[in-house]
Amino acid sequence: MTGSPSPLKLKLQILCGDAIAMGPGKADLLEAIATEGSISGAGRKLGMSYRRAWQLVDLMNRCWCAPLVETSPGSARGGGARLTADGQDVLTTYRTLQAALETRAAGPELAMLQAKLRPRALRSQAERLDEAAED
Amino acid sequence: MTGSPSPLKLKLQILCGDAIAMGPGKADLLEAIATEGSISGAGRKLGMSYRRAWQLVDLMNRCWCAPLVETSPGSARGGGARLTADGQDVLTTYRTLQAALETRAAGPELAMLQAKLRPRALRSQAERLDEAAED
Numbered sequence: 001m002t003g004s005p006s007p008l009k010l011k012l013q014i015l016c017g018d019a020i021a022m023g024p025g026k027a028d029l030l031e032a033i034a035t036e037g038s039i040s041g042a043g044r045k046l047g048m049s050y051r052r053a054w055q056l057v058d059l060m061n062r063c064w065c066a067p068l069v070e071t072s073p074g075s076a077r078g079g080g081a082r083l084t085a086d087g088q089d090v091l092t093t094y095r096t097l098q099a100a101l102e103t104r105a106a107g108p109e110l111a112m113l114q115a116k117l118r119p120r121a122l123r124s125q126a127e128r129l130d131e132a133a134e135d
Numbered sequence: 136m137t138g139s140p141s142p143l144k145l146k147l148q149i150l151c152g153d154a155i156a157m158g159p160g161k162a163d164l165l166e167a168i169a170t171e172g173s174i175s176g177a178g179r180k181l182g183m184s185y186r187r188a189w190q191l192v193d194l195m196n197r198c199w200c201a202p203l204v205e206t207s208p209g210s211a212r213g214g215g216a217r218l219t220a221d222g223q224d225v226l227t228t229y230r231t232l233q234a235a236l237e238t239r240a241a242g243p244e245l246a247m248l249q250a251k252l253r254p255r256a257l258r259s260q261a262e263r264l265d266e267a268a269e270d
Contacts, residue, residue: 017255120152
């Protein structure tokens, strides 16, 4: 392996029928809910609308046997939210699996690919023409 | 593990700067070029426009140190194309890495997640209302 950053991007999704029950964005949202203590705060932290954050939480809660997030009883928009024990379990397990796959991926196959890869893509013909036009 | 199909979806991308040098769609395209013998035939097989298939090939050829696909000299649209030795190498290595990751993923963490997952998502409130309106 060289010292250059890994060119690998690994996206792990857990499907529930056609729905994505867990993935990188939902895991980040769960983490933000745990630290911010609310869905609105988590959305703000991630630059996501309250509506979008709420929709993702709602979908997660419908995909898993038990809800992953619970909101404080009677709380309106901006009220408190926290991960349930199942929510914390699913998040931890997802992160563990992700880390294990990233460790496995950093093996001989990746080194072989990396050795053949340019540090960045050559410019396309259109880009070269654009640049010539700017001269 | 239960006998139900795996809920895992693993997307492996190899980046070259900001560009995706290899991923599921590009690997499928390389395979189709190898079997169909042309970029246009590969595009047809995958339900992809010739323009789109050509753009993906062009991007791959700009991301890797050596081209992955070579076209027959002087061939116009629909002319022959085949994988170079590097193209075959990159494709094989990518598929090997993908299979190794899928094998690694089918472990205890996935079983733990699968045990907590519904077979399909509960309907949302909007879907329940739509259904009631259809009654």
